[in-house]
Amino acid sequence: MGIDKHLVMAVSAEALGLAIKRLRERPDRKITQQELGDAAGYATGAAVSISRIEAGRSRPKAERLERIADGLGVTVEELVEVASEVEETVFMSHDSASTDTSGESLSFKERLLRVQQVVSERAETATAAAERFNRAVDRAREGFFDPFCATGGEIEGAEVVEPPASADNLDDSDAATEALYRLQHSSSVVAGALRGGVAGAALGSASAYGAFTAAAAFGTASTGTAIGSLSGVAATNATMAFLGGGSLAAGGAGMAGGTMLLMGIVATPIAALAAGGAFYMVRRNRKKQAELEVTLEEAESEIAESQPGFDAMIDLMGQAADILDDIAVHGSRAYQRWATSLPPRPTQWPAMSEPQQDRYLDLIQVAGAQLLISTASMRFTLLMSARGDDLEALVRACEEQLGESRRVVDARI
Numbered sequence: 001m002g003i004d005k006h007l008v009m010a011v012s013a014e015a016l017g018l019a020i021k022r023l024r025e026r027p028d029r030k031i032t033q034q035e036l037g038d039a040a041g042y043a044t045g046a047a048v049s050i051s052r053i054e055a056g057r058s059r060p061k062a063e064r065l066e067r068i069a070d071g072l073g074v075t076v077e078e079l080v081e082v083a084s085e086v087e088e089t090v091f092m093s094h095d096s097a098s099t100d101t102s103g104e105s106l107s108f109k110e111r112l113l114r115v116q117q118v119v120s121e122r123a124e125t126a127t128a129a130a131e132r133f134n135r136a137v138d139r140a141r142e143g144f145f146d147p148f149c150a151t152g153g154e155i156e157g158a159e160v161v162e163p164p165a166s167a168d169n170l171d172d173s174d175a176a177t178e179a180l181y182r183l184q185h186s187s188s189v190v191a192g193a194l195r196g197g198v199a200g201a202a203l204g205s206a207s208a209y210g211a212f213t214a215a216a217a218f219g220t221a222s223t224g225t226a227i228g229s230l231s232g233v234a235a236t237n238a239t240m241a242f243l244g245g246g247s248l249a250a251g252g253a254g255m256a257g258g259t260m261l262l263m264g265i266v267a268t269p270i271a272a273l274a275a276g277g278a279f280y281m282v283r284r285n286r287k288k289q290a291e292l293e294v295t296l297e298e299a300e301s302e303i304a305e306s307q308p309g310f311d312a313m314i315d316l317m318g319q320a321a322d323i324l325d326d327i328a329v330h331g332s333r334a335y336q337r338w339a340t341s342l343p344p345r346p347t348q349w350p351a352m353s354e355p356q357q358d359r360y361l362d363l364i365q366v367a368g369a370q371l372l373i374s375t376a377s378m379r380f381t382l383l384m385s386a387r388g389d390d391l392e393a394l395v396r397a398c399e400e401q402l403g404e405s406r407r408v409v410d411a412r413i
Contacts, residue, residue, distance in 0.1 A: 015087040020079070
């Protein structure tokens with residue numbers, strides 16, 4: 001039986017974090033943050049991840065929470081019960097936006113510093129995750145996608161990879177069906193470009209790769225309706241700017257504007273609060289004080305509400321980078337073995353052996369999976385503004401697309 005998400009979400013991140021800390025520090029079975037992080041399956045930065053959770057700055061996903069509870073020697077239900085007791089005894093008498101994890105009231109200055117610290121930590125975490133993702137994009141593009149497409153573009157009369165029939169009846173609520181559709185569509189985009197003989201000349205830059213990604217994301221159904229519009233052109237363009245086709249070194253936008261995009265959810269309140277200690281300059285102006293108090297509360301609220309989306313974004317970016325790294329290494333090797341086996345190019349499809357043809361179709365699927373990862377990542381920053389059921393649906397859609405990509409990569413290379 002799965003974890004009751006409603007039961008878990010009934011307690012605040014702060015109460016859940018303090019409950020984890022209390023259980024971890026029990027005298028009879030005390031363990032370190034590193035040990036708990038290892039038990040929870042955090043590959044890197046295990047102690048830091050647990051520290052953020054215990055401070056109430058991060059809420060673990062259901063699967064991770066189950067592993068944390070197991071590492072503590074309790075069930076999730078028992079962990080939530082402790083968190084509920086913490087909520088009642090520590091936080092109930094204080095406004096959650098005005099207390100720290102010990103239940104002590106915080107001054108305006110302390111609350112402001114806490115908000116600024118959270119935003120700073122988010123910026124650092126997001127920048128590191130995005131830089132890793134962009135490096136993985138570059139490696140997969142340079143090691144596999146570009147050379148494969150350059151070679152594939154010199155094969156005349158290659159077998160057609162048919163696009164999916166239509167998106168007219170695509171049910172957006174069925175994340176698995178959507179992921180499979182997008183994979184088929186992405187693969188047909190690659191195959192179509194190669195059959196057109198333009199791929200070899202078109203590739204070689206991050207912007208060219210971005211064109212492939214755009215073609216995969218913004219294909220049209222038979223009616224001409226865009227099937228990859230996500231949340232409108234403006235939101236999509238902003239996300240594409242964040243991705244940038246890779247790092248600055250590869251000609252992409254890298255993190256230019258990316259941090260502001262990620263932090264934009266709290267940018268306005270923070271700007272109002274960070275104007276050189278404005279609160280203290282106007283401390284005798286009660287009206288201004290009241291306005292700044294409201295602004296601080298808005299910033300605290302936005303941070304709390306966007307935290308689940310932020311955590312999901314960082315987790316998904318890591319998953320995407322892992323798959324891209326595998327494509328860069330194993331996909332590159334698979335391409336090189338295939339390319340060295342081919343007759344001199346340009347060559348005709350009938351001149352290739354059946355195993356060579358089959359391998360070509362395998363690598364088309366891997367290239368399609370790589371584009372599917374890119375189209376999934378175009379949604380990542382939208383997680384920051386999604387709430388409730390919308391957030392859950394968006395996470396599920398991204399996870400299904402990454403899962404479909406992983407399945408193809410593992411099976412084909």
